[in-house]
Amino acid sequence: MSFVSMSAAIDTTAADPVKRRSALPRYVTPLIGLIIPVTVAVLCELAVRWGWSNGRLVPPPSVIYATFAELASTGELQRHALATVARVAFGFSLGVVAGTILGALTGYSVTLFRLLDPTFQALRAIPSIAWVPLFILWLGIFEASKITLIAVGVFFPVYLGVMGAVMSVDRKIVEVGRAFRLSGFQMVRRILLPAVLPSYVIALRSGLGLGWMFVVAAEFMGASEGLGFLLVDGQQLGKPAQIVAAIVAFAVIGKITDWLIVGLSAPFLRWEDRFGRGAER
């Protein structure tokens, strides 16, 4: 056997196990995550069917589905979901705009950092829910106070994320911009913005997560519609299936909005060269 054919033989044997290892998981990997929830759902359903439990407090999947379908067919679900989504959308937008502008300013300018950051850090230490009574006094019990609370919740992760990202932009890359004599505005557009984009997306995602958290708190404050209202209503009227249906709606819509951020930003982040890329595809 010549050296060349031998090394070719070694190559194929070396490549083979790699191929086999990756061929199987391609179809199986996403399913692994389903094992536990599906098992729990099936057990729950069987427990009711076989009479081990009456299912009054822990409604089985079939009842939840029926409730869900009923709420959807009357248009109730859509109405409540829309109200909640609208609140999150407004609050999130406000929080993101404020967090982005102030985060960018404090990250960029040492003076502004020294001036503003201590105040924001002090405010951040207050649990945002603690503002609720004050917001109600100031803004009334209707939309304004709810949206403000959500905006406050979204603001801090976005502010911190943007500030940290701007501060940690690679000095060497900024220097390339300087060497090409970019103006301040061009430096922001051509160097800083693209450089902070990956961290910005992460900041937006954590901001959005908090937005969904705070919309529930806001709707607990007293609302006549919204998924949070469905939760309270289900508790007061003793309808656990409605509560779980609302929770499922939260999960689905929350996940979809998170996907939207990831999906919309993905085309701008294809250049990224980082460790986590493989796991996410």
Place this chain on the structure above:
Amino acid sequence: MLQLEGVGKTYPNNVHALDGISLKVSPGEIVAIVGGSGCGKSTMLRAISGLDVASQGRVVLDGVAVMAPHEKIGIVFQEPRLLPWLSVAGNIGFGLDHLARAERNARVAEALKRVGLADKASVWPRELSGGQAQRVAIARALVPRPEVLLLDEPFSALDAFTRADLQEHLLDLWADSRPTLILVTHDVEEAVVLADRVFVMQPRPGRLFEEIVTGLPRPRDRQSSRFDNVKKQVLAALDRSMARPVQAPEDRAPEGAALWW
């Protein structure tokens, strides 16, 4: 014409990195700066580039003092420093934003062909090898047609083979438009292959210690004995510069040096 008039630099932490550097470089000349680590070579290059401003003296290009990055001065760093979010073509065209798109694309395509990376135009920087990335960095600096190109140890991260390759390549590119090249390097052979004049620097504070005119015809034969002689001359000067770090070149005693050896 590039002129350094008594350029000195003291960093805010009181490190006196550079002292009284005076130097005239004529257009199209290739000058190499060699010296031990930390002797102020990068500091000097950054002062010329305008990225840092000298604390004493001044840098003058065509009669105008350089106070900030200058359109006629390009720079290549030790690392390629490509912008990871731009394709290879985007990186090369980075300094051509003022041009119309068609003109820019034509210049970029030309440069890509010139550095032998025409097939990599739309590739991300992360997909390039170290040598390819450095070629893109050189193309990026050359595409705006600078009068002076500064290179700070541009090939030091590459293996010996790629390095020799890129040295020849740099000479080819230089021959196109003959900008002034100022090259900082650790590699004496690199200095002798490329430069018309080699300056040896001494540390603390950084000063020009000795000037060696290579006077070799191009293309240069790395194997020739004349090449070897110049190399030895530079190496000897380097040794001296490091053995006598405190003394200025004027009060350097030849007998002392002889005694030392």
